[in-house]
Amino acid sequence: MNNHSDMIPILQVKNLKKYFTTPRGMLHAVDDVSFAIQEGKTLGVVGESGCGKTTTGRAILRLIEPTSGSVVFNGIDITSLEKNKLRIMREKMQIIFQDPYSSLDPRMSVASIIAEPLIIHKRVSGKKELLKQVQKLMEMVELEDRLSSSYPHELDGGRRQRIGIARALALEPQFIVCDEPVSSLDVSVQAQILNLMQDLQDRLGLTYMFVTHDMAVVKHISDEIAVMYLGQIIELSPAKDLFAHQYHPYSHALISAIPKIESKTDETMTILKGEIGSPIEPKPGCRFALRCEYCIEKCLTDTPVFKTIESGRAVACWRAEELSL
Amino acid sequence: MESLLLSINNLTTQYITDNNIIHAVNGISLELARGGSIGLVGESGAGKTTTAYSIMGLLPKLTGKIIKGSILFEGKDLTLLSEEEMRDIRGSKISMIFQDPMTSLNPIITVGDQIAEVLEIHGTSNKNEAQKKAGDMLEMVGIPRGRMNEYPHQFSGGMKQRVIIAIALACNPELLIADEPTTALDVTIQAQVLKMIKELKNELDTSLILISHNLGVVAQVCENVAIMYAGRIVEFGALRDVFSKPLHPYTEGLLNSIPRIEVEKERLIPIRGMMPDPSIVPSGCIFKPRCPYAKEECSVQAPIVSKISDRRVMCLMHEGVIPNTMGAANE
Ligand SMILES: Nc1ncnc2c1ncn2[C@@H]1O[C@H](COP(=O)(O)OP(=O)(O)OP(=O)(O)O)[C@@H](O)[C@H]1O
Ligand SMILES: Nc1ncnc2c1ncn2[C@@H]1O[C@H](COP(=O)(O)OP(=O)(O)O)[C@@H](O)[C@H]1O
Ligand SMILES: [Mg+2]
Ligand SMILES: [Mg+2]
Numbered sequence: 001m002n003n004h005s006d007m008i009p010i011l012q013v014k015n016l017k018k019y020f021t022t023p024r025g026m027l028h029a030v031d032d033v034s035f036a037i038q039e040g041k042t043l044g045v046v047g048e049s050g051c052g053k054t055t056t057g058r059a060i061l062r063l064i065e066p067t068s069g070s071v072v073f074n075g076i077d078i079t080s081l082e083k084n085k086l087r088i089m090r091e092k093m094q095i096i097f098q099d100p101y102s103s104l105d106p107r108m109s110v111a112s113i114i115a116e117p118l119i120i121h122k123r124v125s126g127k128k129e130l131l132k133q134v135q136k137l138m139e140m141v142e143l144e145d146r147l148s149s150s151y152p153h154e155l156d157g158g159r160r161q162r163i164g165i166a167r168a169l170a171l172e173p174q175f176i177v178c179d180e181p182v183s184s185l186d187v188s189v190q191a192q193i194l195n196l197m198q199d200l201q202d203r204l205g206l207t208y209m210f211v212t213h214d215m216a217v218v219k220h221i222s223d224e225i226a227v228m229y230l231g232q233i234i235e236l237s238p239a240k241d242l243f244a245h246q247y248h249p250y251s252h253a254l255i256s257a258i259p260k261i262e263s264k265t266d267e268t269m270t271i272l273k274g275e276i277g278s279p280i281e282p283k284p285g286c287r288f289a290l291r292c293e294y295c296i297e298k299c300l301t302d303t304p305v306f307k308t309i310e311s312g313r314a315v316a317c318w319r320a321e322e323l324s325l
Numbered sequence: 326m327e328s329l330l331l332s333i334n335n336l337t338t339q340y341i342t343d344n345n346i347i348h349a350v351n352g353i354s355l356e357l358a359r360g361g362s363i364g365l366v367g368e369s370g371a372g373k374t375t376t377a378y379s380i381m382g383l384l385p386k387l388t389g390k391i392i393k394g395s396i397l398f399e400g401k402d403l404t405l406l407s408e409e410e411m412r413d414i415r416g417s418k419i420s421m422i423f424q425d426p427m428t429s430l431n432p433i434i435t436v437g438d439q440i441a442e443v444l445e446i447h448g449t450s451n452k453n454e455a456q457k458k459a460g461d462m463l464e465m466v467g468i469p470r471g472r473m474n475e476y477p478h479q480f481s482g483g484m485k486q487r488v489i490i491a492i493a494l495a496c497n498p499e500l501l502i503a504d505e506p507t508t509a510l511d512v513t514i515q516a517q518v519l520k521m522i523k524e525l526k527n528e529l530d531t532s533l534i535l536i537s538h539n540l541g542v543v544a545q546v547c548e549n550v551a552i553m554y555a556g557r558i559v560e561f562g563a564l565r566d567v568f569s570k571p572l573h574p575y576t577e578g579l580l581n582s583i584p585r586i587e588v589e590k591e592r593l594i595p596i597r598g599m600m601p602d603p604s605i606v607p608s609g610c611i612f613k614p615r616c617p618y619a620k621e622e623c624s625v626q627a628p629i630v631s632k633i634s635d636r637r638v639m640c641l642m643h644e645g646v647i648p649n650t651m652g653a654a655n656e
Contacts, residue, residue, distance in 0.1 A: 048511040049482075156599060186368035187538065191582035191595035198592070213511060216541075220584035220593070243586065257516035259541030261568055261580075262587045271520055272513040275481045 008075070009036035010207050011060070011175055016069035018052075018059045025281040029055040031231035032069075034306070037224075039174070040201065042208040044222030044239065046215065046254070048276045051228040053211040057177040060209070061093050062086060073175065091121060094168040098180035101160055104152040110163055111148035114138065117170040137166040141196060158189035165196070175207045182217065194221060215258045219243055224312075227251045230279050230287040233306065237313045245325060247315040250288045252325040286317070294319055329397075330499060330532050331357040331380070336394035338372075338379045345604045349375040351556035352394065354630070357500070362526065362533040364543025364564060366579075367553030370600055373536045374424060376553075377502045379404075380534075381421050382411035399499070417447050420493040422503040424536075429489055430477040436488045437463070437473030443495040462491040466521055483514035487521065494525060501526075504536045519545050540579065544568065552576045555601050555611045562636035572638040574616045574651055610641065620647040 018030040030052045037043045045053050059066040062078060070077050078089050097103040104113055114134050117123075124130045138145065141162040152160055161181060168176055178197070182190040194217070200206060212218050218225055222239040227248065235248040246252040253272040259265065272291055286292070289299040298318050306316040317323075338350040350372045357363055365373050378384045380396055382403060396403040398419070403411065415421075423429050431439060440459035441452075449455040460470035466487040477485055486506065493501060503522065507515040523546050526533055537543050543550055543564065550564040552573065560573040571577040578596035598615040601607065609624040610616070616623065623641055631643040642649040 048513065158599075186600075187579060188368060188582045188596035189599075191593035194584070195593055195595060215512060216584040216586050219586060220590065253513055257512045258586055259512075259515065259519065259539065259545045260586055261540050261544050262585075264545055265516060265520075271516050273517075275483055275514065276511075 007038055010039040010074060011209075012036045012070075012072040013060060014070045014072070016056065016059060016071065017067040018055050018064065019067045022280065027280050028231045028282055029279060030059060030066075031279075031282070033228075033231075033233050035226055035233060035236060037175075037207055037209065039207055040205045041223040042201070042210050042221055044218035044225040045209060045211045045228060046213060046218050046225060047228035049213065050276060050279070052231045052279070053228055054179055056228070057095065057179050057209060057211055061090065061095055061177060063095070091171040092173050093175045093177070094171070094173040095177040095179065096161075096164050096168050096181045098183050101152060101157070104160060104163060106152055109149050109151060110138075110143070110155075113152070113163055114166045114170060117167060121171055123171065133170070137170055140169060140200070141166045156189070157185050158192060161185065161193055162196070165193075165200070169200070169204075172204075173206070175209070178208055178210045180212055181210075183212065183214065190217075197221070215255065227254065230277060230282065232287065232316065234288065234317065235313075235315045241313060247309060247313065247320040247323075247325065248288075248317045249292050249294050249319075249323065249325065253291075294323055328359050329356055330359040330361070330399065331355075332397040333376075333380070334395045334397070336376070336379060336396060337392040338375050338384065339390055339392050340375075340385070340388045341390060342388055347603045348606060349556055349603060350379065353553075353556070353558045355551060355558060355561070357532055357534065359499075360530050360532055362535065362547040362549065364547035364550040365534055365536045365553060366538065366540060366543055366550055368538055368579075368600065370555075370603065371553040372556040373553055374504055375556075377421060377504050377534070377536060380502065381415055381419065382406070382408070383415075383421075416443065416498075417496050418498055419500045419502065420496060420498040422489055422493050422501070422506045424504040424508070430485060432477055435474050435476055436468075436480070437470075439488070440492050440495050443492055447496040459495070462495055463488070465494075465525070466491045467517070481514075483510055483517060486510060486514075486518055490518070490521065490525075494529065494531070497529060498531060500532045500534070502534045502536070505538070506535070507542060508537070508539070515542070522546055540568065540583065552579070555603065557611060557639060558637075559612065559640070560636070560638045566636060572633065572636060572643060572651075573612075573640050574618050574642075575612050577651065578615070578617075610639075612640075618642060618647075618650050622647050 014034050016030055016033045020027040020029055033056055047053055058064045060071050066079055070079050078086060081089060111134050114137050115130055118130060118133055124133055143162050182193050185193060210221055219239055225237055225239050225242050226233045227235040229250050235251045246255060284303050285301050286299040286304050289295045304316040304318050306314055308314045309320055333353060333355040335352045335354055336350055337352050340347040340349055367373055379391055391404050437459045440462050441455040444455040444458050449458060460473055463470050463473060468484060468487060507518050510518060535543055535546055547564055550567050551558045552560040554575045560567060560576045567576060571580060581594040582596055584590060584593060596615050601611055609626055610628050613619045613623040626641060626646060628639045628641050628644060630637050630639055641647045642651060
């Protein structure tokens, strides 16, 4: 998906699937997703609630077991690794959650939350070194020293998210899945955290998969963007190009629907009707077809192929090339 | 001159808890013309919901209290009405859409009956008539009347929110207060709901107070905007003016800190520091500790409201007490 074919991506996801068994049938949460991320870059992942963003992130880290597909990280397919080898790999792959509060143990102090991964993974010898490491991490995420003995509930959302980031950084990862890390924060704090994440990326050469439903945030933070719809990536593009024009009618609807500060949404614009459909045992054909104003017969019967349409851009739509959106 | 529907004067609302007084709303004034719309914008804890609850007479009985000020609605001071009189006004003249959409529908009554119930309370005496009208209301918000007999859990989040809006509008209110009506929704659904609110406002000539922390959302719907910080309206004016040339450093800070689709930003400029503790009343300007333009005077003298043509702002820069360095940076 990248035009620098000579570069080897740090993460390569191929035909990833995650199905859940439910009383109403097989739920295709992630259904044949492929992409790659270059080292030091950010892939933004957007799409409506329930489209599979979180499940994709968790399946990549094997926090849930993928149904099928491969995840190649630093040249190693981690989907087939046995548990103890996976554990070592995982030090390099971390996750930051949306709700910093529910992901932190309320009975642990700030310092012990950050220290925990260092202890579990035996990264330090002795108490002195541990304290030094924790201090260094707190400094990195700009948490005041005096807070080390505080508890999460005593802190505001922004500081809690800083704890989550410090903890994720403890094992010196190369890759971090960031699942809506700023969605529950106020805008002035959101800006502080976004800046921090960008600084850390520059300093440590981190690679991010950044999940969000905020289109302005994703445009700001991403190098590339994957737009998901009902378990599939329907468009993948360099961030700037995607906002300039879209190949997939769903990406187009999504971007036109953003409430902008500078202007009212075009009154004549067709606002997407209906709701995202069901991910349970989806029929062949395009999953967006019933909401799509450009739908033709073929879309109802044949599943669109996800293919590169111009350098760096791929799309799953039968009519992508003829429509100009 | 347009006629005034609502006029809030020096409203001060507090929550009095065991060992604390929370100064949630601190002397705000706001005017809404008949048919007009105001976006009430601010970060969480600014006092937006408390303002709405003060208007609605829905403050928690034991702890919430209007300490000072008046809320004139069609000339009547709502703060002086009895609970019974307020109940009559709620849902006949003033309706509210609450912040948490999923909790305001009754799970065991069909959506059609929930709308009909409101209609019956407000004068539609005939049951069949109420049912028919309920169907009309559903269609108005884009849900086929055939789905009247379904229960809330059979609807998606966006559809539930549209039902809630239908219920809020069923009594044909003069004033609709919508508290974060789209915050829980996806952008495409949000666009549907905002478009609908806009159309209904125009068709039914309902006045609107739209509460949101999302500047883009209010920009889609409202003519005027009030920027709220720590229980104060720090800036008020026509939305286009306020967003294109903010007068208050906090408004400028908000605009600088958010990523924007139409403005390329290499780096965001956050507002430094944190929200102030609402149980402490500072001397001087409440925004001083976070303000990049503050001078010593700001810790001593509290700003009052300055009128600048049609706009209002609370900042010593506009009272001539300290030099206006913000304007200079903007020119
Ligand atoms: N453990 C599970 N068992 C069954 N279904 C699940 C499970 N986890 C997720 N799903 C389903 O998988 C689909 C994708 O969910 P996921 O949480 O990945 O979406 P998302 O894109 O992250 O949504 P959001 O924006 O709401 O966070 C949804 O239909 C969801 O209901
Ligand atoms: N029931 C309550 N009891 C005590 N304090 C409250 C209550 N509701 C709100 N507050 C406090 O009042 C202030 C304003 O809150 P609120 O009106 O909910 O703000 P907003 O809607 O702008 O987020 C905050 O400091 C909040 O913590
Ligand atoms: Mg999710
Ligand atoms: Mg609120």
